[in-house]
Amino acid sequence: MSKNYQVLAKKIIDIVGVDNVESVTHCQTRLRFVVKDPKQIDKAALEDLDEVKGVFFGSGQYQVIIGTGVVNDVYDAIEKLHLVNAIYSQETTTTPTPDNQKSPLQRFMAMLSGIFIPIIPVIAATGLFLGLQSALTNNQVLQLFGTSSAAIPASLNTVISVLTGTVFSFLPALIVWSTFRYFKGTPIVGIVIGLMLVSPSLPNAYSVAGGTAKAIMLFDRIPVIGSQGSVLTALVAGFLGSKLEHYFHKHVPNVLDQILTPFLTMLVTFGIMILGVGPVVHWIENVMISGVEGLINLPFGIGGFLIGAAYPLMVLVGIHQMMIAIETSLLAATKLNPLITLEAMYGFANLGVALAMILRAKSQKAKANFIGAFSSQLFGVSEPTLFGVLIRYNFKPLVVTVLTSGIGAGVLSVMSVAANSYGLAVVPSYLMYIYNVRDLLIYTVVSLLTVAVAFIATNMFAIPKDILKSDQVQPKIVDDTIFSPVSGKSIALSTVNDPVFASKMMGDGIAIKPQEQGPVKVYAPQSGQMSVVADTGHAYGLTTNNGVELLIHIGIDTVSLKGQGFKVIVKPGQTVQKGDLLGEFDSTVLKAANLDDTVMVIVTNSKNYQRIESEPNQSIQSGAALLAIQGRPEMTTATAS
Numbered sequence: 001m002s003k004n005y006q007v008l009a010k011k012i013i014d015i016v017g018v019d020n021v022e023s024v025t026h027c028q029t030r031l032r033f034v035v036k037d038p039k040q041i042d043k044a045a046l047e048d049l050d051e052v053k054g055v056f057f058g059s060g061q062y063q064v065i066i067g068t069g070v071v072n073d074v075y076d077a078i079e080k081l082h083l084v085n086a087i088y089s090q091e092t093t094t095t096p097t098p099d100n101q102k103s104p105l106q107r108f109m110a111m112l113s114g115i116f117i118p119i120i121p122v123i124a125a126t127g128l129f130l131g132l133q134s135a136l137t138n139n140q141v142l143q144l145f146g147t148s149s150a151a152i153p154a155s156l157n158t159v160i161s162v163l164t165g166t167v168f169s170f171l172p173a174l175i176v177w178s179t180f181r182y183f184k185g186t187p188i189v190g191i192v193i194g195l196m197l198v199s200p201s202l203p204n205a206y207s208v209a210g211g212t213a214k215a216i217m218l219f220d221r222i223p224v225i226g227s228q229g230s231v232l233t234a235l236v237a238g239f240l241g242s243k244l245e246h247y248f249h250k251h252v253p254n255v256l257d258q259i260l261t262p263f264l265t266m267l268v269t270f271g272i273m274i275l276g277v278g279p280v281v282h283w284i285e286n287v288m289i290s291g292v293e294g295l296i297n298l299p300f301g302i303g304g305f306l307i308g309a310a311y312p313l314m315v316l317v318g319i320h321q322m323m324i325a326i327e328t329s330l331l332a333a334t335k336l337n338p339l340i341t342l343e344a345m346y347g348f349a350n351l352g353v354a355l356a357m358i359l360r361a362k363s364q365k366a367k368a369n370f371i372g373a374f375s376s377q378l379f380g381v382s383e384p385t386l387f388g389v390l391i392r393y394n395f396k397p398l399v400v401t402v403l404t405s406g407i408g409a410g411v412l413s414v415m416s417v418a419a420n421s422y423g424l425a426v427v428p429s430y431l432m433y434i435y436n437v438r439d440l441l442i443y444t445v446v447s448l449l450t451v452a453v454a455f456i457a458t459n460m461f462a463i464p465k466d467i468l469k470s471d472q473v474q475p476k477i478v479d480d481t482i483f484s485p486v487s488g489k490s491i492a493l494s495t496v497n498d499p500v501f502a503s504k505m506m507g508d509g510i511a512i513k514p515q516e517q518g519p520v521k522v523y524a525p526q527s528g529q530m531s532v533v534a535d536t537g538h539a540y541g542l543t544t545n546n547g548v549e550l551l552i553h554i555g556i557d558t559v560s561l562k563g564q565g566f567k568v569i570v571k572p573g574q575t576v577q578k579g580d581l582l583g584e585f586d587s588t589v590l591k592a593a594n595l596d597d598t599v600m601v602i603v604t605n606s607k608n609y610q611r612i613e614s615e616p617n618q619s620i621q622s623g624a625a626l627l628a629i630q631g632r633p634e635m636t637t638a639t640a641s
Contacts (some may be wrong), residue, residue, distance in 0.1 A: 127421020
């Protein structure tokens with residue numbers, strides 16, 4: 001690892017709770033905890049850690065957003081701690097949450113994600129091939145070199161078509177293979193079934209639809225054609241085939257399993273799909289595609305606005321994965337994908353919001369988080385922005401993203417802009433439009449305007465007040481000496497008559513039994529700022545100039561006197577010097593009420609120090625040394641008396 005993340009890993013596990021974690025895994029951007037009780041986790045403490053961009057509970061998992069790359073190192077550090085059950089996983093695998101703890105929608109989303117994400121790279125690559133083909137065979141481009149598209153040899157065009165056409169020609173085979181893989185079938189059986197669905201021996205579905213070929217009439221009644229471009233048919237075939245394979249594995253004798261199970265799986269699956277299920281499913285898919293296209297093409301960009309505005313919310317609740325299936329169907333049927341164009345405005349809106357936060361933030365820690373989120377968003381990883389910016393402080397930034405994403409998408413739908421692939425977002429997404437100069441120019445202008453509008457709207461309406469405050473500089477943990485606020489006899493804190501103080505639950509320190517009768521003056525035990533001044537006069541909080549947090553508590557249960565017998569001199573926030581008078585109390589009033597007048601001097605941030613030394617059973621005067629505080633060796637910069 002380039003950086004040691006052991007300390008961060010330990011802090012995360014401590015906050016989540018070792019006993020609370022059933023398992024932990026990770027994906028590209030976040031740690032995913034399966035926990036017994038999410039309510040036990042201090043969300044604010046997690047978000048306060050430097051590398052944590054946000055925290056979110058969803059899909060049955062407590063998700064801690066770290067960021068691309070870094071999350072791998074943090075997970076490795078967690079694994080090396082050997083404190084919790086670390087199960088390595090990627091987005092492309094099933095989550096460790098038991099299926100019976102997921103809703104049907106969550107299981108469906110996980111299925112679509114697991115099936116389609118593995119084939120995204122080859123579809124994105126094919127889109128780039130198509131874009132380069134369009135750019136390099138464009139007559140205007142070729143004229144710069146003194147030639148034209150007519151001069152390109154037919155043989156070269158044929159070779160290029162292998163690069164641009166293979167994936168979409170055999171897309172059903174890829175989907176059946178991935179579906180088999182997801183449902184733990186034998187992937188090679190799946191890919192063969194998929195190839196059967198697009199076999200050259202069957203009439204091509206596109207040719208039949210175009211009228212240049214006719215379906216085969218099986219038994220003179222059943223029309224049979226190939227399944228080119230049918231994503232839904234491939235999904236059904238993959239699901240059905242994998243389940244049949246599991247069934248045959250259980251019922252076929254072991255000696256015949258290796259041969260008979262693949263035979264029966266391929267035969268029955270292909271037969272069912274060809275004999276009616278395939279055409280029906282393909283018809284349903286065409287209706288679905290027509291519906292999506294109808295929504296996109298609603299007049300005045302209304303459909304585009306609805307899609308662009310809804311997409312951020314879909315990502316937020318985790319149902320955006322189902323859009324991949326629709327996009328794949330659009331690509332297979334039309335070779336274009338207008339849906340990803342509209343969804344992409346979400347990423348550009350996020351850039352505008354994050355950029356505004358970066359420029360306005362005075363908190364250096366918040367600014368660092370925003371810069372990390374902005375950098376990830378540039379390449380399409382939106383979770384750090386979504387959880388670390390849009391919903392972390394308030395929901396106004398999310399509203400800005402929703403509206404600006406919708407407006408940008410509405411404009412693009414009016415202009416009928418469409419990509420030729422999917423899988424690329426924000427900066428890389430421009431590559432999906434190089435096939436068409438017009439669409440590339442419009443997409444570029446609208447995307448940049450979306451960034452600008454989101455930036456302006458965020459500055460005007462959505463900057464949270466929290467980030468406008470400078471970070472408080474924490475004082476260095478150094479050695480210090482605390483002086484007695486009153487005169488009397490020192491006694492060990494563990495002997496006082498209050499279990500909270502005696503157990504040192506509030507921190508380490510010492511107690512003093514005043515020897516004076518009547519009024520007792522209370523002096524500042526060190527120089528610093530008054531953090532607490534009780535109206536009743538029974539308690540004072542002081543943060544010293546060296547960062548020691550002190551509590552001076554006068555008596556036990558003396559709050560019940562409601563200020564009777566107490567006099568307060570100072571105010572909260574007041575700066576005092578060692579020996580300044582803070583107030584006074586009358587010990588006779590306390591004794592008359594049968595209350596203990598012992599004065600406790602507690603270091604409430606004791607855990608920051610290596611040792612707090614005191615001497616009980618000593619007569620001590622106000623202003624005399626009472627506690628010696630030793631800072632941790634690596635932090636010590638001064639020496640106490």
